[in-house]
Amino acid sequence: MAHIVTSPVYVVQDNIDTDQIIPAQYLTLVPTIAEEYIKLGSYALIGLPDSLYPERFVAEGASHTEYKIVIAGRNFGCGSSREHAPIALGAAGVEAVVAESFARIFFRNCVATGEIYPYDTPVRLSEIVKTGDVATLDFDTDTLTVNGTHYSLKPLGEVRPVIDAGGIFNFARESGMIASR
């Protein structure tokens, strides 16, 4: 089955660290508790300074974002090892982050949880695309189409089936690496 997402994009620049994705005061929420998972989504990217990002990522009072695709610069997800970060984005309804590069622990947490697809882009899209532009992300051809231009993304490779399965535990069970329940 083809996997294609069309959505307005939300654009951020370099070094969006985990405190900007989910500020530390919300880390009291435990992601494995269902109602707290939803709350984490409502706070996704609330740590971005208003002076730089006047458009809110999740509207006041909402638990989901209208932006299923985030476009970022270098080093997205740097900082803490908090898994609350990819979880907050996933809980808010984000499907993929397309960044020039990712910090190591964040990338791994995306895969381990299966919450979002971390796509690398060789082109600095954060300076080309604007928040609100509508993009189509085709996971089978690894292309992002926005404002009439097609951009090739670095294929997800081995991490895609893990995220498709819903994270490392589901993948390990489906592939027989660990016993199924």
Added chain:
Amino acid sequence: MINFLMTLTEKVLARASGKTHVQPGDNVWVGVDTLMTHDVCGPGTIGVFKREFGKDAKVWDRNKVVIIPDHYIFTSDSMSNRNVDILRDFVREQGLPYFYDVIDDPNGNWTFDSAKGQLSRQYGSRYTGVCHTTLPWKGHTRPGEILFGTDSHTCMAGAFNQFATGIGNTDAGFILGTGKLLIKVPETMRFFLEGALPAGVMAKDVILHVIGEIGFDGATYKAMQWEGPGVHTMSMDDRMTIANMAIEAGGKNGIFPCDQKTLDYVRERVSENGTKQDFEPVELDRDQSFSYDKVFDLSKLEPTVACHPDPGNRKLAKEMGNVSLDRAYIGSCTGGKTSDFLAFAEVVRGKTVKIDTFGVPATTKVVRELKETMWDGLSVWQILESSGVRLTENASCAACLGGPVDTFGRLNQPMKCISATNRNFPGRMGNKESQVFLASPYTVAASALTGRITDPREFIS
């Protein structure tokens, strides 16, 4: 020809995966010697463990799990207090020996009493404070071993010649059930230190200088290996400061060779605490393969500042005198050790700070040592207090990462703060329009005295 010479990180990973040789890019399953978690990520890790392995599942090895509540402890936030209770329930259910609880009653509940205020002690006899500083103190760091922790500054334990790195809740939940983790062997970057630090310059300046050199993502997915005669002149505290901030350049881990100082430090603490006594350090090979290799002369370094908004935004303190400040802060795993407070006290002794200055010892042991260390009939604790520093006995991570709004020292309005901590992305210490400048305890102290960013050599002869 296969090159069997390996870097320190490769050697630890090869041994832990039962192989004679590994190279960068290999994916290997490693056996875990220690898994550490805390109050922020522990409840979620426990949640993953129970969801995936069943509600009656037992951890793979009771003696290899260390649980340290340290982040949001001295706060009236009821969710934070609840999270400490979740840890205690799990420890009781699993019979875990290494839990450094806030309270003494194993069946009790933790509630912070805000009426008692933030400054005076509110913990029982077993509480220790910040996890990364607690691990070596309580004999949980050993050369040649593998440590994972649900916190990015877990890399601090690389000071002890081990592989140590931060992971998320899902990976930690996997380890709780299996004792193993699949990881990719990182490339190694070598930082070869020559000479010795001049007066007024500290280990913090070394790491801020290096991050400025390679950039905030200059070590992404790589091991930072520290070598050279300069390393052996440094104390274990200095090495911890440097290893701690590998993550601020994106590094997977930092690692030091093992020398007599390492052995003395580790042996004393494993024996004092009755933790595992045997360990096998990894030694340096003569020829190793690095993706980056550079010599740094410590004697040429100067007091360094990482400016808002990232740890790689490097300037010299002496160039920053025009930046006026609202607050100074000393504390955290990186900058809240006894040696950090002694350096700070050296500068402020007999003088008065000009801006709000907060001090949060990393551990309860640091509190004790500052009260017991006497300089001319006064304890260092008294010296700091009489200089106007607001010192708390409640050791914890506190405002290093903002936290709940009533956290001691948190930046609740937009302001400029100079801090001995390790991270300064927007919002890190609270208010997201604030600016945080990272510096050594010397530089933070000198700046607290003048109210602007100040080269501490103005105060140190």
